[in-house]
Amino acid sequence: MAESSSPPPVDAEVAVSESWPGENQVSSAALGVLLVDDEPAVLESLEMTLEEGCQVFTATTGEEALAVFDAQDIALVISDQRLPGMSGADFLTEVYTRNPDCIRLMLTGYADLSAIMRAVNEGHVYSYISKPWDPDSLRITVRHALDSYRLNQENKRLTHALSEANTKLEQENLYLRREVEGRYSFDAIIGSSPAMERVFEILEKVAQTDATVLVTGDTGTGKELIARAVHYSGSRKPRPFVAQNCGALPETLLESELFGHKRGSFTGAHSDKKGLFELANQGTVFLDEIGETGPSMQVRLLRVLQEGEIRPLGTAETHSVDVRIVAATNRDLQKEVEEGRFREDLFYRLRVVEIHVPALSERRDDIPELAHFFLDRANEKMGRTIQGFTNGAMDRLVAHTWKGNVRELENEIERVVALAGDAERVAVDMLSEHVSGMQPGENAAPGDVPGGNLSAAVDQLKRGMIRNALEETGNKSRAAESLGMPRQSLQKMMKRLKMEE
Ligand SMILES: Nc1ncnc2c1ncn2[C@@H]1O[C@H](COP(=O)(O)OP(=O)(O)OP(=O)(O)O)[C@@H](O)[C@H]1O
Ligand SMILES: [Mg+2]
Structure with missing residues (x-):
């Protein structure tokens, strides 16, 4: 047995080559192999056996070998069981504590079973080799x-990369969820008119409950926005918000969309399908255009509202579901009930709380704020920097009767921004004709004051407002009333303004 030598021969590198000549290679980098035996002849012969493909280090004692192990990147250790000083089994146990990934092989000169067993158990040796070896x-x-070392390393690297990717995804998810929640919270609903204040008041109260909500109002007033705010401001917000337009599908398909179906329950039902009520579990189902539903659908909806149960098409069993229902309509549902097109019991179940969103013409105070909001959004979307509106343009926007409500205003602003060129502010002549009240070819001077003449500008504004009022009301008496003037004055004014009868 040789004496243990010191300092450790950390530079005892004897063979390096590019790659291990094996067929199952995972990586071509030379891996560190540490050979430990007190007989130099054995070390030599081991080295020769190992040939190329690894970076070989040698040591003659366990202590010396540990110093090499600490200083080098070692993938595999082959150690004799019998060593001077620290035993081979103790050395391997020590290696295991320092790096459990390093593969440990033990050389044994004789059948020392108990030492082998201990090394296998405590040092977690990969295998043992008996002397003399083949x-x-x-x-x-x-x-x-x-190979197994390389696979293990690769595996670890991938697991780490995967967990990093997952963490990143989770963060992104959280960010997106916040985005969505922000986009659909109360704050994203513009309006400070008394009419909208009333809407917010109900909205805030009802969001904290599970009550079924019916949102009513004309087309484009923001019913869906309100429905989303009900969901994203309440306790169900981490769960799905699922919207279904009830007017968009034939009845059977709509029923299958919402309640699911069993394979073969109707032509085209090729496999079982889960309905939105199940998918939205613990969330909210938004039934848009509820007034468009037929009798069979109405019965099924009543069952959900009354019993909290659904029955997929083509099955006899029912499942209970936990969903909040928010419905919306631009129809007069009360009238639909009176005329026998909508079930009265369903109507009352849906209208536990009603939120009526007023038409934009009933809250003109909100128009400037909405217009700026949509201008900012369109600027951002189209990379423009339009600063605002001229007074004239804003007056027209406020005076116009928006039959398509907020959506029409939004579209108008987007159109203007798209066609604005390098204008700094939105001027009257940039608005659509029916909004500006200008005839084609009629030109507004800078600042929207035709010819710089104040009374001409006022006349133009009057023409626009009268035209709108007539359009809105259909006759002169009501137009005069809505403009706050006697009918005769209106008539006179129209004559003076040379407005066609
Ligand atoms: N108060 C508001 N603040 C900001 N944006 C609004 C507001 N009201 C409506 N909008 C926007 O106007 C558009 C129309 O709104 P929404 O789809 O909610 O209307 P709706 O009442 O559901 O219309 P429809 O009856 O046609 O289905 C959407 O782009 C929405 O974001
Ligand atoms: Mg809608």
């Missing part, structure tokens, strides 16, 4: 050991 089988053992 060079080919040693080579194969080492090759497999190194």
Whole structure:
């Protein structure tokens, strides 16, 4: 047995080559192999057996070997069981504590079973090799050991990358969820008119409950926005908000969309399908255009509202579901009930709380704020920097009767921004004709004051407002009333303004 030497021969590198000559290679980088035996002849012969493909280090004692191990990147250790000083089994246990990934092989000169068992258990040795060894089988053992080391490293790297990607995804998810919640919270609903204040008041109260909500109002008033705010301001917000337009599908398909179906329950039902009520579990189902539903659908909806149960098409069993229902309509549902087109019981179940969103013409105070909001959004979307509106343009926007309500205003602003060129502010002549009240070819001077003449500008504004009022009301008496003037004055004014009868 040789004496243990010091300092450790950390530079005892004897063989380096590009790659291990094996068929199952995972990586071509040379891996560190540490050979430990007190007989130099054994070390030499091991080195020769291992040939190329790894970076070989040698040591003659366990202590010396540990110093090499600490200083180098070692993938595999082959150690004799019998060493001077620290035993081979203790050395391997020590290696295991320092790096459990390093593969450990033990050389044994005789059948010292108990030492082998201890090394297997405590040092977690990969395999043991008895002396004298068969060079080919040693080579194969080492090759497999190194392949397994490489796979393990690769695996770890991928697991780490995966967990990093997951963390990133989770963060992105959280960010997106906040975005969505922000976009659909109360704050994203513009309006400070008394009419909208009333809407917010109900909205805030009802969002904290599970009550069924019916949102009513003309087309484009923001019913869906309100429905989303009900969901995203309440406790169900981490769960799905699922919207279904009830007017968009034939009845059977709509029923299957909402309640699911069993395979074969109707032509085209090729497999079982879960309905939105199940998918939205613990969330909110938004039934848009509820007034468009037929009798069979109405019965099914009543069952959900009354019993909290659904029955997929083509099955006899019912499931209970936990969903909040928010419905919307631009029809007069009360009238639909009176005329026998809508079930009265369903109507009352839906209208536990009603939120009526007023038409934009009933809250003109909100128009400037909405117009600026949509201008900012369109600027951002189209990369423009339009600063605002001229007074004239804003007056027209406020005076116009928006039959398509907020959506029409939104579209108008988007159109203007798209066609604005390099204008700094939105001027009257940039608005659509029916909004500006200008005839084609009629030109507004800078600042929207035709010819710089104040009374001409006022006349133009009057013409626009009268035209709107007539359009809105259909006759002169009511137009005069809505403009706050006697009918005769209106008539006179129209004559003076040379407005066609
Ligand atoms: N108060 C508001 N603040 C900001 N944006 C609004 C407001 N009201 C409506 N909008 C916007 O106007 C458009 C129309 O709104 P929404 O789709 O909610 O209307 P709706 O009442 O459901 O219309 P429809 O009856 O045609 O289905 C949407 O782009 C919405 O974001
Ligand atoms: Mg809608």
